[in-house]
Amino acid sequence: MDAAQLDTIVERYPGATGRVLGVLEQVQRRAGYLPRDALEYLARKLAMPLSELYSIATFYSFFTLEALGEHVVTVCMGTACHVNGAPRIVERLERLLDVGAGETTGDGKFQLTTADHAFSLTSARCFGACSMAPVLRIDNRIFGYVTPDKIPAILRQFDWEGNHHRNY
Numbered sequence: 442m443d444a445a446q447l448d449t450i451v452e453r454y455p456g457a458t459g460r461v462l463g464v465l466e467q468v469q470r471r472a473g474y475l476p477r478d479a480l481e482y483l484a485r486k487l488a489m490p491l492s493e494l495y496s497i498a499t500f501y502s503f504f505t506l507e508a509l510g511e512h513v514v515t516v517c518m519g520t521a522c523h524v525n526g527a528p529r530i531v532e533r534l535e536r537l538l539d540v541g542a543g544e545t546t547g548d549g550k551f552q553l554t555t556a557d558h559a560f561s562l563t564s565a566r567c568f569g570a571c572s573m574a575p576v577l578r579i580d581n582r583i584f585g586y587v588t589p590d591k592i593p594a595i596l597r598q599f600d601w602e603g604n605h606h607r608n609y
């Protein structure tokens with residue numbers, strides 16, 4: 442995003458209340474993430490430390506600092522999903538998508554994107570579909586009662602072709 446676009450967004454939030462969150466939300470919606478150069482520009486424009494903007498950006502799960510892949514796979518790590526096997530779902534997704542093997546514990550917050558930017562793997566807390574735990578969401582579609590073995594068929598619905606050389 443260029444400076445003029447960022448200025449337009451900032452002008453839409455003249456008041457102090459909710460200004461920073463509103464501006465960041467607009468940038469995220471338009472760019473799909475919060476680019477570093479946009480944050481640097483906004484820190485100057487809003488006269489606040491860059492570190493403060495980063496704190497806000499990393500606190501709220503809605504914000505992301507990296508461009509997401511074409512399809513976003515979000516694994517619910519809420520309590521019901523966790524006890525019903527969400528960590529094993531994450532583990533299988535890591536291997537199938539070939540991202541972050543061993544980097545995630547399957548417990549916390551993570552965001553990993555495939556080298557071709559086709560998929561991002563991330564986590565969230567409770568989609569409100571606990572009765573179908575474990576649950577994952579791909580883009581806007583929710584999949585319930587997921588088991589590791591069901592994941593390849595689910596991913597294929599999103600043009601995942603798999604890596605047939607690997608042993609899953």
Ligand code: FES
Nearest residue numbers: 517519522568570
């Ligand atoms: S804990 Fe996963 S949907 Fe509620």
